[in-house]
Amino acid sequence: MAKNLVIVESPAKAKTIEKILGKDFEVRSCFGHIRDLEKDDMGIDIENNFKPKYVIPEDKEKVVKELKKLAKDTDEVWLATDEDREGEAISWHLCEVLNLDPKTTKRIVFHEITKPAIENAVQHPRKLDMDRVNAQQARRILDRIVGFEISPVLWRKMSMRNSLSAGRVQSVAVRLIVEREREINTFTSVSTFKVEAYFTGKDINGKSISFKADGPGKFKTAEDAEKFLEQCVGAAYTVKDIQVKPGKKSPAAPFTTSTLQQEASRKLGYSVSKTMLLAQKLYESGNITYMRTDSVNLSDTAISEIEKAIKTSFGDKYHQHRKFKNKNESAQEAHEAIRPTYMENTTVDDSDTRKLYELIWKRTIASQMADAELEKTTAKIDISTNHEELSASGEVLKFDGFLKVYMESHDDEDETEEEQEGSLPPLAVKQSLDLKEMKATERFSRPAPRYTEASLVKKLEELGIGRPSTYAPTITTIQKRNYVEKRDKEGIKRDFRILTLKADKITKQTDAENTGAEKSKLFPTDLGMIVTDFLNQYFNNVMDYGFTAKIEGEFDEIASGKKVWNTMISEFYSPFHKDVENTLENAERVKGERPLGTDAASGKPIVARMGRYGPMIQIGSVEDEEKPRFAKLKSTQSIETITMDEAMELFKLPRNLGQFEDSDVIVNIGRFGPYAQHDKKFYSLKKEMDPYTVELDEVAPLIAEKRTAKDERTIKIFEKEKIQILKGPYGPYIKQGLKNYKIPKEKIDNAADLTVEDAKAIIEDVKANPPKKKAPPRKKKAE
DNA sequence: CAGTGAGCGAGCTTCCGCTTGACTT
Numbered sequence: 166m167a168k169n170l171v172i173v174e175s176p177a178k179a180k181t182i183e184k185i186l187g188k189d190f191e192v193r194s195c196f197g198h199i200r201d202l203e204k205d206d207m208g209i210d211i212e213n214n215f216k217p218k219y220v221i222p223e224d225k226e227k228v229v230k231e232l233k234k235l236a237k238d239t240d241e242v243w244l245a246t247d248e249d250r251e252g253e254a255i256s257w258h259l260c261e262v263l264n265l266d267p268k269t270t271k272r273i274v275f276h277e278i279t280k281p282a283i284e285n286a287v288q289h290p291r292k293l294d295m296d297r298v299n300a301q302q303a304r305r306i307l308d309r310i311v312g313f314e315i316s317p318v319l320w321r322k323m324s325m326r327n328s329l330s331a332g333r334v335q336s337v338a339v340r341l342i343v344e345r346e347r348e349i350n351t352f353t354s355v356s357t358f359k360v361e362a363y364f365t366g367k368d369i370n371g372k373s374i375s376f377k378a379d380g381p382g383k384f385k386t387a388e389d390a391e392k393f394l395e396q397c398v399g400a401a402y403t404v405k406d407i408q409v410k411p412g413k414k415s416p417a418a419p420f421t422t423s424t425l426q427q428e429a430s431r432k433l434g435y436s437v438s439k440t441m442l443l444a445q446k447l448y449e450s451g452n453i454t455y456m457r458t459d460s461v462n463l464s465d466t467a468i469s470e471i472e473k474a475i476k477t478s479f480g481d482k483y484h485q486h487r488k489f490k491n492k493n494e495s496a497q498e499a500h501e502a503i504r505p506t507y508m509e510n511t512t513v514d515d516s517d518t519r520k521l522y523e524l525i526w527k528r529t530i531a532s533q534m535a536d537a538e539l540e541k542t543t544a545k546i547d548i549s550t551n552h553e554e555l556s557a558s559g560e561v562l563k564f565d566g567f568l569k570v571y572m573e574s575h576d577d578e579d580e581t582e583e584e585q586e587g588s589l590p591p592l593a594v595k596q597s598l599d600l601k602e603m604k605a606t607e608r609f610s611r612p613a614p615r616y617t618e619a620s621l622v623k624k625l626e627e628l629g630i631g632r633p634s635t636y637a638p639t640i641t642t643i644q645k646r647n648y649v650e651k652r653d654k655e656g657i658k659r660d661f662r663i664l665t666l667k668a669d670k671i672t673k674q675t676d677a678e679n680t681g682a683e684k685s686k687l688f689p690t691d692l693g694m695i696v697t698d699f700l701n702q703y704f705n706n707v708m709d710y711g712f713t714a715k716i717e718g719e720f721d722e723i724a725s726g727k728k729v730w731n732t733m734i735s736e737f738y739s740p741f742h743k744d745v746e747n748t749l750e751n752a753e754r755v756k757g758e759r760p761l762g763t764d765a766a767s768g769k770p771i772v773a774r775m776g777r778y779g780p781m782i783q784i785g786s787v788e789d790e791e792k793p794r795f796a797k798l799k800s801t802q803s804i805e806t807i808t809m810d811e812a813m814e815l816f817k818l819p820r821n822l823g824q825f826e827d828s829d830v831i832v833n834i835g836r837f838g839p840y841a842q843h844d845k846k847f848y849s850l851k852k853e854m855d856p857y858t859v860e861l862d863e864v865a866p867l868i869a870e871k872r873t874a875k876d877e878r879t880i881k882i883f884e885k886e887k888i889q890i891l892k893g894p895y896g897p898y899i900k901q902g903l904k905n906y907k908i909p910k911e912k913i914d915n916a917a918d919l920t921v922e923d924a925k926a927i928i929e930d931v932k933a934n935p936p937k938k939k940a941p942p943r944k945k946k947a948e
Numbered sequence: 949c950a951g952t953g954a955g956c957g958a959g960c961t962t963c964c965g966c967t968t969g970a971c972t973t
Contacts, residue, residue, distance in 0.1 A: 174967060197967030204962090224969095251966055305964075312963025320961070324953090328961045335963085445968085457966090634965055776953045787954065795953060835950030847950050891973090898973045905973035 167191035170239040171273075172232065172259060174246050177449050178278060182245070185283050191239070195232060195246070199225050200258045202305065207313045209306055211738070214731045217306060221262070229262055236263040241271065243290065248274040249497035250724065253294055254301035260293065267293045277464035277501050278454070300724035303733055307716065308333055310738060311707055314745050318703075319696065321749065324756050325777055329696065330646055333707060334631045334639055336700055339648045340708060341624055342616055343689045343697045350806060352612035357383040358390035358664070362546075362555050362603040364402065366596070374590040375601070378546055378557035383608075387662055390605035393553070394666040400550040402598045412539040412560075416531040416567040418461040418489035419502035422633035423626045425456070425525070430619030431574040433520050434685075436651075437618045437637045443521045444503070451506055452513055453525055457633040458500040459626075461489040463532075467504055471533045474508040479569060485535040495629035495717055504529040527571040534567035542589045546598065559589025576620050600666075607661040615686035618651065630713045648693030652801075656682030691780040691804045695757040703748040706741065761809050769793075771812060773804040778836070780804050782812045797834060814857065822861040830864055832856045843868050883921045890916055890924065899924050906931045 169190045173179050176194040183192040200219040202208030210216040221229050236242050242265055246252035252274075260267045271290035275282040315331040323329055360380025368374045384390040420428070422441075429440040444456035463471070468486070475484045491498065505526050513522045540563050546555040562568070616624065622636045631639055643649045656679040665672050689697070701708050709715075716737070722728035757775040761782070764771050769785040776783075776795070780803070785793040796815035798807065819833035828844045839850040841864050848871050850856060854863060880897060881890040889900045897916035899906040906928050908916055919927075 176968075194967080196969095198965070199967095201965095202963095207963095225967095247966085249966095255966065301965090308964045310963085314962095316962035330962045332963045449968090632965060634967080639964090774953095778952065781953070783953080793953085833950075836952090837950060840950055842950075849950085893973060896973090900973080907973055 168240045169243060170235050170241070171243040171245050172256075174252065174255060175455070177451070178455075181278050181451075182283060185278075185280050186287070190243075191235065192245075193232060193235060194228075195255065195259060196225070196228055198251070198255055198258065199229055199232075199262060202309050207309055209309060215306055215734050215738070217302060219258070219261075232259070233263055236265070243287070244270060244272045244293070245274070245286070247499035248276065249499040250297055250301045250304065250720070252499060253297040254305075257293055257295070257298040267295065276460070276462070276499065277467075279464055279466050281466075282464070294724075296726045297724045299730040300720040303723055303730040304716075304720055306734055307737060310734075310741070314742070315700070315704060315707070318745060318748050318752075319699070322699065322752050322754055323696065324754055324775055325692065325779070328646070330642075331696070331700060331704075333713060334625075334635065335643050335646075335648075336697070336708060337628070337630055337710065337713070338621060338625060338639055339643050339689065339693050340697050340701070340710075341621065342643075342649050342687050343694050345613060345615055346689050346694075347805075349612045349615065354609045354611070356607050356609045356661070357385060358387060358605040358662075359383055359608050360390065360393065360555075360603060360605045362402075363601040364546075364557075364598040365601050366598045368590045369593045369596075370591070372590075376557055376559075376590055378544075378555040380555060380603075380605070381553040384605065387605075387607070387664065391664055391671065393551075394603060394605060394664055394671050396551040396553075397548055397600075397603060397666055398550070398669045398671075400548045400600075402549070402555070402600055403547045404544055404592050404594055404596045404598065405547040405554065406545040407592060407594055408543045408545075410541045410543075411563075412541050414537040414539065414566075414568070416487075416534055416536075416571065417528065417573045419463055419504055419529050419532045420525060421459050421461060421502060422457050423459070423622050423636065425503055426622050426636065427576075427619040428524060428528070428574060429521060430617055431576065432524060435521070436685075437622060437640055440521065441637045443518045446515070447513070447518050447522055447525075450513075450515075452510065452518075452522060453506060454502070454504050455500045456503055458498075458503060459491070459493065459496040459633050460498040460500055461491055461502045462498065463489075463502055463504060463529075467501070467508075468533065470508045471530055474530060475534055479534075483534050483566065483569065485533065485566075487533055489532065493626060493629070495714070502529075531567040531571035534570070535564070537562065537566040537568045538564040544589065544592050557589055559587055561588045576614070576617070576623075602665055602667040604666075605664040607663070609659070609661070609680070611680075615683055615688065617686060621687060628710055628713065629717060643693075647690055648696060649687050649689055650800075651685055651687055653685065654681065654683040654688075654801075656680050691757060691775060691798075694803075694805065695755055695775055699752070699755055703752060704741075704744055706744070757804055759804050761807070761812055771809065773798070773807050773812065775804065782807075782815055784816075799834075817857060820856070822859070822864060825861060825865045825868065830861060830868070832859060832864065841868060846872075880917050881919070883924065886921055886925070888921065888924050888928075890919060899927055901928055 167190055171182065171186065171190050171192045173182060173192060173194050174197055176196065179192040179194040183190065186192065200221050203218045203220045208218045210218065242263065244256035244259055246255040256272055257267060259265065260270055270293065272293050273286040273290050275286040312332040316329065319329040319331055362378045362380065363375065364378060365375045384393060425444065426437045426440050429435040441456065444453065447453045448456050472484055503525060508530065511526060513519055540561045541558065543556055543558040546557065548554060618640050621640065625631045625636065644651060658677050659680045660675050660677050663674050663676060706712060719728060719733050723730045723733060759773045761771045761773055763769065764784050767785065771782065771784050773782055780798040782796045782798065783793050785791060787793060794816065802811065819831050822830045822832055825843060831842045833840060834856055837849065839854065839856040841848045841850060848868050850859065851867065878892050879889060880892055891898060891900055896913055897908055899908060908927060912919065
């Protein structure tokens with residue numbers, strides 16, 4: 166039995182640290198938080214100064230039991246959880262559960278897993294910081310209050326009430342997406358004309374050249390642009406002035422969770438959850454440092470490793486020592502930046518994680534490399550027939566520096582109008598140029614783009630909302646709650662005008678471009694918009710973009726002992742709870758109704774609104790003698806934007822496509838999407854089949870094909886008993902009615918030989934001994 | 949699996965942050 170027990174949060178860390186500390190120390194992990202607020206009654210005794218009621222969750226019982234045993238048999242327990250607020254609280258919970266005295270138990274911290282850092286930590290233990298623990302408790306309790314008081318309000322006040330939720334983080338994330346969507350919907354695009362002149366001539370060495378110059382600003386109308394081109398008729402063009410300016414580019418800081426998610430999204434097209442899954446693998450295999458971090462800091466040992474790698478691979482002049490600082494105030498910096506553990510490993514064997522690893526490797530090494538040096542040349546070109554001038558510019562890379570390995574990408578949001586500049590040929594002042602042609606092209610202003618998962622993470626981080634460990638889960642939650650969905654949008658065709666001056670003649674033409682196409686973007690659903698409007702109206706304090714920043718300031722005061730945590734919570738709770746009660750009492754049930762007009766055929770009103778099963782169109786009302794008619798909106802349509810014509814289109818379903826093998830084929834949209842009904846059976850339509858336009862000759866083969874696929878899946882059918890033996894992705898299984906039953910291992914190889922008695926026996930057996938429930942009792946709802 | 953759409957009101961849902969496995973019918 167070791168004399169010392171060290172407890173850390175992550176098991177991968179435990180292994181590494183144990184090696185460093187040697188045989189006197191046993192290092193174990195507690196796998197994050199070991200206690201949480203009880204779920205009943207919110208787990209908070211509000212009357213009793215918000216006293217929290219903590220319990221050990223079922224899935225943590227095992228690890229707690231083990232730690233208890235180890236703690237009892239050891240001389241000294243060292244609490245080595247992360248240095249941030251949550252880590253301090255985990256240490257305190259460990260004291261409570263393991264019966265350790267918080268006043269005397271040794272608390273150690275390190276920000277990097279290196280031998281000197283860990284040895285230094287062991288030599289300088291401190292005591293638990295209760296102020297910091299209390300800041301965490303305040304954070305936890307406030308989040309529980311917000312989530313568990315507002316969510317039930319939604320269940321009462323929304324017309325669709327299946328597992329709706331609200332929270333300090335998720336509700337604001339949805340709000341961002343809803344507001345962006347509305348900005349886009351109300352955006353009116355204005356067009357301007359941009360002039361570009363194409364020149365040919367000879368450079369100072371007599372070599373033939375051609376290059377492009379930009380016109381003087383933008384013209385608001387086609388008339389203004391044309392007037393300018395007219396003023397250029399017959400003009401001579403001379404280089405008036407050449408300016409050369411040096412410039413430089415610097416590398417980006419090493420990765421944090423948020424920037425890794427952004428770059429993996431832009432460069433590799435990964436979703437944030439995919440990035441985190443792969444990063445976790447790399448971490449567990451010892452290839453990278455911890456992947457949930459908000460710090461851009463690199464350990465001293467890492468910095469010298471990187472320096473060595475740069476000097477050997479690229480030479481001394483490519484190295485530049487840099488120390489990055491966090492811009493983000495909310496950062497808690499419990500870990501290092503995300504970097505390779507060993508710089509000499511330039512890649513990994515695993516093909517899944519290779520791209521992500523190489524991205525991390527490049528970003529890390531680039532962060533300690535020299536600036537790239539540029540030379541920017543601007544030539545002003547005089548027009549003899551008017552007072553305007555043209556300007557041509559080019560950029561030449563003088564020294565590549567860090568660009569040798571890595572260049573950060575940007576979202577289209579950050580994109581400037583100017584494209585990547587090429588180089589400009591060497592010109593001389595007073596040199597005359599030949600104009601090949603001059604074009605004025607119509608360009609349209611664009612609204613801000615919809616968020617991607619990664620750009621939403623970026624925005625949340627800027628607002629200080631959420632933590633590295635929650636960015637990916639938050640994005641999953643708001644999609645799972647059906648507030649937001651990720652999808653593509655097709656662009657629409659738009660005409661634009663071009664005026665061309667060539668050989669002193671002006672011609673006009675129209676061209677077409679595709680605009681507004683988006684890939685993998687976050688769109689709010691009608692539900693998301695309605696819930697957001699409701700929350701904004703009744704809980705504007707919590708929905709404020711600055712709310713988290715404000716309370717974080719107060720948590721900091723608690724952490725520094727300037728404020729008492731219950732006081733802070735109480736000050737928040739009084740007005741908040743009044744809002745809850747006021748809403749419950751006074752808010753109407755929300756339907757999200759939007760009148761569209763009157764039905765030409767019946768004279769009845771048409772509304773778009775939210776029904777129990779989603780957005781729909783309703784003609785007439787329930788008070789009418791005749792029942793109202795209903796139609797479900799398509800998944801790409803929205804209550805806010807649907808037009809009368811589009812709404813009427815929806816009433817064209819169900820469609821009878823005609824007969825196939827003597828039965829009607831009827832197409833409709835059901836709970837699980839578009840389907841065809843034929844001979845009492847149902848067949849899902851393929852994605853590309855539009856139920857409004859699809860024809861019999863497309864659907865009939867689908868029915869035939871799916872029928873054989875179903876036959877192949879069937880091993881045996883006992884018609885009378887309604888028992889089927891089927892082949893599933895995990896092997897054969899038995900199905901009776903809607904329920905599935907697992908075939909015992911010893912019989913699985915001969916599933917085809919099972920008799921009806923065998924099957925019945927298995928079913929009875931499974932019923933008598935139901936399979937163990939999954940560890941987290943969180944049931945998955947049918948989507 | 950493939951209806952529905954109002955109201956009544958069983959019995960259910962829900963938060964954020966810290967960590968990984970379990971394991972499919």
